[in-house]
Amino acid sequence: MKLLLRRTALAGFLCLVVPVGYLAQLQIGGNFHPVLEGDAYRSAQPDKYDLISWVRQTGIRSVINLRGTHVGTPWYDAELAASGELGLAHYDFGMSASKGLDRTEAAALIALLRKAPKPLLIHCKSGSDRTGLASALYLADYGMGEDLAESQISIRYGHISVPYTAAWPIDQSWEALEGWLGYES
16 A cells, blocks of 8 residues: 555656656756747747857847837846847837737737748747747748647647636637638637
């Protein structure tokens, strides 16, 4: 009986530690991934050294910050300075993970994604929720299939899709936009 309890406790512990460890690793590594290799990339909030490394690796020419304009905030000022030093075009598009996007906002974001010099980097704070929706919209606009586009909004990138959580509006936005994007809902 004690052996069964120990094994059950160990299994429960591993079921908790493995996902938490994975999510922590995403954040430590910057959650940097290709959306469309050679054309678009996604990440968590980059620092100067992330940008230098990723520009060298991928040739990124523009940064789309989904956190909005925050002049005077250390992370924002550092990002603007690094973008300037590296000759990157920098765009701000304010989004909230807890609000999602309507069609008008989605159309404005898609227009920005089209306009920005490629390859581009899309980021928010953690690279999970807002970045997931923006990446899905990018792939949808590029003509990719629904499953591939929607896969950008997943646990693979740290998005936890649970009803009534803070990031649930991202999922609701995607579902509401699918028909407008040409997908069957």
